[in-house]
Amino acid sequence: MTTDVGNGAAPGGSPDRTGPGQTEPGRTGTVRKLDRVVIRFAGDSGDGMQLTGDRFTSEAAAFGNDLATQPNFPAEIRAPQGTLPGVSSFQLHFADYDILTPGDRPDVLVAMNPAALKANIDDLPKGGILIVNTDEFTKRNLVKVGYAADPLEDNSLTETYQVHKVAMATLTIGALEDTGLGKKDAERAKNMFALGLLSWMYHRPTEGTERFLREKFAKKPDIAEANVLAFRAGWNYGETTESFAVTYEVAPAKLNQGTYRQITGNTALAYGLVAAGQQSGLPVVLGTYPITPASDILHELSKHKNFGITTLQAEDEIAGIGAALGASYGGALGVTSTSGPGVALKSETIGLAVMTELPLIVIDVQRGGPSTGLPTKTEQADLLQAMFGRNGESPVAIVAPQSPADCFDAAMEAARIALVYRTPVLLLSDGAIANGSEPWLIPELSELPDLGVEFATEPNSPDGETFWPYLRDPETLARPWAVPGTAGLQHRIGGLEKADGTGNISYDPANHDYMVRLRQRKIDGIEVPDVEVDDPSGEARVLVVGWGSSYGPIGAAARRVRKLGLPVAHAHLRHLNPFPKNLGDVLARYDRVVVPEMNLGQLALLLRAKYLVDAISYTKVQGLPFKAEELQDVLADVIKGVSE
């Protein structure tokens, strides 16, 4: 397995795997072999950039590359056309080895209009490939984004980048002349022209895209054909114009054996919930309310009712979690999905679930905060809300996925904890992994954990006569789950403090003290796997600890510093509450502990408080994932400091 990341400095990809130019039968020009490429498609939010990126991703997946993607789009559905706030982009990293992130910077930038150019050009490294749709570079559009002069007319871009000016709209309209389609409709297919051109440049298979377009527009065959024609026109443009002297190949990746598919975080999360329902034998009830960036979980689950899944779009966030908790009380696996603002509204019901000790999964796809914040951008700033954001001592279990595909396992793990320990579990995903995608090694069904539960059926009081709803399993400290309809176990639960054992209302001071500690002890005692440390050389004196979606950038940065001869250990936390039992020992083994987070140091605060470790907190809250190169610098500095 390769443990390297390319530097991405040379045009069209990283230099270290660049092979000698050669020609290929049936193709003209030089073909250069690369180990990895990062492409960013950028345009107006009406230009179909997400679809374009998604199709290129599918082509890369079908070809067998490893890949990672990162969409970036505005909160407005259609911001004013051609403006900076309206720019939508899709970044795709594909490689012939296992990669961890969607890439720091693009090697290739496709800019469909001046706004897209202006918003993205600073990310393109010197010498990078820039492909622009010249048709949109009108005086009006240039003025709209503050260009005094057309940047394509002077030398400023050509001096720095390999610029390809392509009149994509004109060429697309020309290609569709015979279809009888109006100019406006024809022009709309220009994103497929761009996709065709890029597909040619990178030797991508095309059958999948043509099939996809025919299926997507099955009800409008003329539109389907127009898109296929535009796609082919883009391809042929590359082939015939000779303005692209070099094309590039990225060989399939040598991934672990198995069957793969491409998957986004929200889809993987939804599938994990479907699987949890199947593996537990329980119906799943999702009570939820639409919110960015979590709504796709609702959309996905609502398609799979044949698995015994009920989706309930409630009147508000509170009703969503209320319905989920009511369903759990009735013996279903109750789930609610939201983002940070929704968790704030659900807090009181989470507290009720803590008190009634019922299974409940609360999914928080985190986004930039506080308040409405940055709805479509990513952040990890809800950790302390998940941990402490309720009245009273109200402990819950917290798990976090580390990548899009990992959302599947995280959802299964959240279900396991919720069902075994009869507790709410907060699952902290975030915008980056929710919308990002990567290949997923699909598990065999036989590998999935058994989540079967036993409901209470008999009286359990010491005298064997009655049912005590708060008598606990001595190992897990979970209380029995006695669902309505079970004869002889009628009982009442609620938000008032319970007497230990009987569950009757109790205002007894000593009982309250005992129950508060007992609820805490139950969560503290949840069995979670030890955290694993990745330290290939075994010589690291610096440990970097992360959680959630920063796994990719931290992992890539660790590879980079190791390549520079600087050993570093990486531990990534799936479980934020309780922490793995070995975490304290792991932290104590290293001279320095670095904690990068997309917040102002929330995990670092917890680690400092619990383990008295003098963790170095590195934080950034720009609504975007860390770049591997910035973390590389951070880690290298710390490591050098330790070795001096």
Next chain:
Amino acid sequence: MTATELGLPTVGGLVGVPTADEPQKAKDYKSDQEVRWCPGCGDYVVLNAVQSFLPTLGLKRENIVFVSGIGCSSRFPYYMNTYGMHSIHGRAPAIATGLAVARPDLSVWVVTGDGDALSIGGNHLIHTLRRNVNLKILLFNNRIYGLTKGQYSPTSEEGKVTKSTPLGSLDHPFNPVSLALGAEATFVGRAVDSDRAGLTEVLRQAAEHRGSALVEIYQNCPIFNDGAFDVLKDADEAARRIINVVDGQPITFGNGEYSVVREGFGLAVAKSADVSPADVVVHDASDLNLSFALSRLSTQDLQHTVTGVFRNVARTTYDDAARAQVEQAKAAKPADLRALLHGKDTWTVAG
């Protein structure tokens, strides 16, 4: 988007709930918990009425669930020997909705008050009613916040002097029956705590109704709003004020002395002697406009207080429809997890 006809049969409110093997008595429904309402509280009367009424349904006790919010009335589940959840302020309809959707074999009752249902939980109430979830909602209306010791509520009359309104309340009150009808509730009734026979009859019809049933119960708070409904408890006053409506019957009251007649777009009260019998309105619980007009005869001054069942119509319930969608999906497509996880586009890496 097109509407889908679910083709569900209209069935009674309790169909699917298992029946008891033996006859039950009121005491079977009393839990071992000490009842802790204030002496003289109207809640006792309602509790007794419900405990006496439930055995007549002949359901298995374990298949009955009471869900409540917060407030004096919301202690109700603790005193019932059924399943129960005393939840959080205003949210009982939401929690009960999830339970009802998940479990067709349960008879689910929500117990709430004027503050719980109409103030903090107003949103859940109207949405539950419009969805027509198969829940029976008992709204204990005492026109005051009791548990927090005497602040005005969303049903307190304008100008009401309370602890929080020493200069008088500025709020215009809700008429809960009008509100429920506005939300297109399929069943709306009203009863007075002291009228056990009337309350039991409304409860009976509510239980039989498949869908959301809102039952407003005027209930006296002897501590913070004592005597709020006294004019309805004096026999002579009650005869002049209480208009008990029965589906299909002419609406008269005061031993026939008064009748309800049409006036413009609404209704009015007239002396029976002054109107032709043909002009006396016959109650039709399926007529939304008539039900709404009846609800407007009642104001906070209780000059005329309509009781009984205002509206009772059949409409597909949300929970039946939700379950039907799941069943249809199951029938249409097997639950093949492997196929789902694989999707349409996979590729295989050989070892």
